[in-house]
Amino acid sequence: MNSMPSDSASMSFVDRVVVPGDHVLDLTGMANQTIKLGAGLRQDGDAISVMKAGKLRISKPNKYWVESSHKRYVPCVEDTVLGIVVDSKFDNFLVDIKAPMLGLLPVLAFEGGTRRNIPKFEIGTLLYVRVVKANNTMNPELSCMDETGKAAEFGPLKDGYMFETSTGLARMLLSSPPCPILEALGKSLSYEIAIGLNGRVWVNAASPSTVILVSNAIMNSEFLSAAQQKIMVEKLMKRLQ
Amino acid sequence: MEQRLANTWQMTVNERKFIEMALAADLRVDDRGPFDYRPCTITFGRHVFLSPPFHSSLIYLCAGGSSEVQLGETRVMSYVTSQLVQPYRDRPNEGTLSIFTEFSPMADPAFEAGRPGEFAIELGRIVDRGLRESGAVDMESLCVVVGKLVWSIRVDLHILDNGGNLIDAANIAALASLLTFRRPECTLGGDDNHELIIHDIEDREPLPLIIHHLPVAVTFAVFGEGNIMVIDPSYKEESVMGGRMTITMNSNGDICAVQKAGIGISSSVIIRCLEICAVKAAEITSKINHAMESFNDGRSIQYPNFHPVDVAIQDNLPDVIMDKKQIENLIGHLAALPLDALDRNSNKSGAVVVGTNTRAKFENNQARDGVPFYSPSNWDPYPRKLCSRLARSSLKLSGLPEDVEEDKVNTTQSVTVECGLEHTKGASSSRALETPSEYTTVEATSQYIKAPKTLKDAVKIQNRKMRK
Numbered sequence: 001m002n003s004m005p006s007d008s009a010s011m012s013f014v015d016r017v018v019v020p021g022d023h024v025l026d027l028t029g030m031a032n033q034t035i036k037l038g039a040g041l042r043q044d045g046d047a048i049s050v051m052k053a054g055k056l057r058i059s060k061p062n063k064y065w066v067e068s069s070h071k072r073y074v075p076c077v078e079d080t081v082l083g084i085v086v087d088s089k090f091d092n093f094l095v096d097i098k099a100p101m102l103g104l105l106p107v108l109a110f111e112g113g114t115r116r117n118i119p120k121f122e123i124g125t126l127l128y129v130r131v132v133k134a135n136n137t138m139n140p141e142l143s144c145m146d147e148t149g150k151a152a153e154f155g156p157l158k159d160g161y162m163f164e165t166s167t168g169l170a171r172m173l174l175s176s177p178p179c180p181i182l183e184a185l186g187k188s189l190s191y192e193i194a195i196g197l198n199g200r201v202w203v204n205a206a207s208p209s210t211v212i213l214v215s216n217a218i219m220n221s222e223f224l225s226a227a228q229q230k231i232m233v234e235k236l237m238k239r240l241q
Numbered sequence: 242m243e244q245r246l247a248n249t250w251q252m253t254v255n256e257r258k259f260i261e262m263a264l265a266a267d268l269r270v271d272d273r274g275p276f277d278y279r280p281c282t283i284t285f286g287r288h289v290f291l292s293p294p295f296h297s298s299l300i301y302l303c304a305g306g307s308s309e310v311q312l313g314e315t316r317v318m319s320y321v322t323s324q325l326v327q328p329y330r331d332r333p334n335e336g337t338l339s340i341f342t343e344f345s346p347m348a349d350p351a352f353e354a355g356r357p358g359e360f361a362i363e364l365g366r367i368v369d370r371g372l373r374e375s376g377a378v379d380m381e382s383l384c385v386v387v388g389k390l391v392w393s394i395r396v397d398l399h400i401l402d403n404g405g406n407l408i409d410a411a412n413i414a415a416l417a418s419l420l421t422f423r424r425p426e427c428t429l430g431g432d433d434n435h436e437l438i439i440h441d442i443e444d445r446e447p448l449p450l451i452i453h454h455l456p457v458a459v460t461f462a463v464f465g466e467g468n469i470m471v472i473d474p475s476y477k478e479e480s481v482m483g484g485r486m487t488i489t490m491n492s493n494g495d496i497c498a499v500q501k502a503g504i505g506i507s508s509s510v511i512i513r514c515l516e517i518c519a520v521k522a523a524e525i526t527s528k529i530n531h532a533m534e535s536f537n538d539g540r541s542i543q544y545p546n547f548h549p550v551d552v553a554i555q556d557n558l559p560d561v562i563m564d565k566k567q568i569e570n571l572i573g574h575l576a577a578l579p580l581d582a583l584d585r586n587s588n589k590s591g592a593v594v595v596g597t598n599t600r601a602k603f604e605n606n607q608a609r610d611g612v613p614f615y616s617p618s619n620w621d622p623y624p625r626k627l628c629s630r631l632a633r634s635s636l637k638l639s640g641l642p643e644d645v646e647e648d649k650v651n652t653t654q655s656v657t658v659e660c661g662l663e664h665t666k667g668a669s670s671s672r673a674l675e676t677p678s679e680y681t682t683v684e685a686t687s688q689y690i691k692a693p694k695t696l697k698d699a700v701k702i703q704n705r706k707m708r709k
Contacts, residue, residue: 084251094246102247124254161259161270202255208263216272 014058018066023047024056025064038065039074069168073098073198075134080154082162082196083142085125093121095129098164098198101139105129109143111151119156126157126202128194157194160204161211167199169222180226184233185214213240248350252480260481264469270478275471276517279313281410281525283417283532286320306422310414313475314404316348319414320397321422328384328391336383336391340369340415342398349403367500368398368412371456371489375497378419379451385427386437392424394450405475408487412458413529420533423447455529456497457522460487461514467506470514472521486511488518492526 013024025035025048037043040052041064050056054068073081075097083095083103093105105127107118121127133141144154173179173195185191191205191214201218205211217236221229260270267275286307307320328335342365344352352358357365372378383392396418398411426445430438462474463484474482484503490496496515 084253086246086251094243096247096251100247102243122254124252124257126253126255157255159258160255162253162256208259208266208268211259212263212268212270212272215270 013056015055017054018050018056019053020050022050024050034062036063038063039076040066040068067168067171069166069171071098071164071166071199072100073167074136075099075103075131075140076197077131077134079131079134079197081129081131081142081198082157082194082200082202083127083129083198085121085123085127087123088121095127095142097129097131097140097142097196098200099140100136103129103131103140103142105142105144109145110155111145111149121156126162128154128157128196128202130154157202157204160192160202161215162200162202163215163219165199165201165219165222167197169218170195170197170199170201172222173201173218181218181221181224181229181233184230185217188233188237189214250350252477256477257481260477261464264464264471269471271475273473276521278473278521278525279315279475281313281413281528282311283413283529284309284311285417285421285532285536306418306420308414308417308421309401310410310417312404312406312410312413312473314402315406315410316401316404317407317410317414318399318401319411319418320399321418322395322397323422323424324393324395325385325390326393328388332380333388334384334391335380337393338369338373338378338380338396339393340365340372340396340398342368342400342411344400347402348400352400352403363500364408364411365398367408367458367487367489367498368396368415370498370500371412371458372396372415372419375454375456375489375491375495377452377454377456377491377497379453382451386429390437394419394422403476405477405479406460406473408460409458409473412456412489413525416455416457417529417532419450419452420529421449421536423449454491454493454495455526456489456491457525457529458487458489458498459518459521459525460485463504463506467504468510470506470510472517486514488515490515490518490522492523494519 013022018024023044024041027035027043027046027048035048037048040050040054041048042051043049048064050066052066052068054066056064057067058064075081081097083097083105085093086096086102087094088107091107093107095103095105097103108114109132110119113119127144129142129144130146131140132143144151146152146154173182173193174197182193189205189210191203191210193204193214194202196202201215203211203214203218205214213236217233221232224232263270264275269275271279273279286309307318309316309318326337329337342357342361344357344361346352346354352361378394383394385391396415398415400407400411423446425439425441425447427437427439430436459472460474461470461472462478462482463470463486464482467484470486471478474485479485482503484501484506486502486506487498487500488496489498489500
């Protein structure tokens, strides 16, 4: 891909696949403007160049970032993820969130949490948590509360089945408007789902066969287009009947 | 400690409960039936035939059988090699078969490099019992000279990816590679039938092993109280299972081996498992045979008579002919020389394993990148001592004066050549050796040939040093 030094041409990179080394934006024609760079982008003198392979995205007015799909998760602040309790210490739970380092969940980071009512999580408990602090030198810090201090669906998940996917699929499932696969499945089945941006997905339903069907459908839908996803779900429904 | 926790795979309480609950309802998480195998694909490694002067010492390598089996997400690769050795004293007319396992850490973070863990040893033992103790591979046909020389077959199993049920996959891989393995033909000939001739692959087609039956391993995972059984457990099911039972059976319905671990199973459940196993073993046997047939068809089209594709160099070297006394000398050699294992490159992943680790010294000026040979592991299946060239050279040692040898030692360039399982690479390396002028001057003036620098020259020096 050639680097094209004009603002209108940079728009042509948006929503397209870029690879490391591409120059996607030239700053010479953009004095007095602030550009916010997200993951995968870097300023190289007068141009913005790409560091990670993926799709270039823009959020008006001036945020750019590269979206890529991996099996490993890089913690970001305000992400909601699914973690597994690995150990409990005096003031922290050690929670595995598929990041390079274990996350720390303070024992008081629950709604109405005091030293007297610390929850007891056994090893292997699945938690829906929010990333509060993420630094690549420190362990990420997690919380089971939202910013206002309410529980807001965070906390341990009971029953159900958890499976792991890539971060790209998790993002697709969380997109709005809702992902076609989830809509199509929701039309004929009733299920409960929790999606972590770290690639973990939890599904629960009344019967195990529904859970198995939903989880396998989601795992197979990663590289299908919207139409293909709908067709796959129709086939699965026919098989059920 | 924390880093270790971060890197190990965790299983949630939810998954565990769910898998058990689903199994109680006869449902498996990956939508299989309880007695369904995952899709299994068997691929074979290609054979490479090099033109001389490599041919003789590498002949055993070229005939190596290798296969890779993919059972769902599990991948196992198997490689078979052979070597001439002295037989065990209590079995002077039988060859030997040994199985080695390599559990690479890339397959599973729980595997550690270095010494095989408990499960690695168990897997090797199960495969070994099924193949050797059931008499699947005919040992007596591997005898060359009773009490003196027999073929030793070595099977290396490399685990590439652990997706559950390594035992079955490893067994299929071992069987597939043994079926496609070919060893060079040796006959007793000469005037008084006391001379051993190891034939080149161009003269006589290498021989397959005689395999009487195919023992197939079928693994059952036990859950709950010992009443729920599933076949071919996946990785998650293996973490949750209470016990495991592996039955090795052939398509005739003969039970070759049974291995059981974990919680107790009632005898009625075991009988039922045996019946299911009979059906599954027949299925897997037919799958292996199918794969074999398509492979053999492909091979006969590509390599009629197994001739190398580009033979640019005349082979004027006769087969090795050793008489009784010389065989004994060779064996004495072998016993005296320690296996020089330290400077072998061992290719743990098992890809591309043809060739010893010696350097071929050429006087031609073709620069080849120093791509080293690899041998399967630190064991040298093709000891230079026993190749036909070496045999020649050791005969030579007793004959020629030593200063002639020293001339050969001075080389202008030492070259390592890679021969891979890719046929194209093999062909190109043979092309690269095309007609340097020195080769055309090779004449078989006597049994002792003044060839340009070859593998045996590297060996000869060592022999001399050892002798001194």
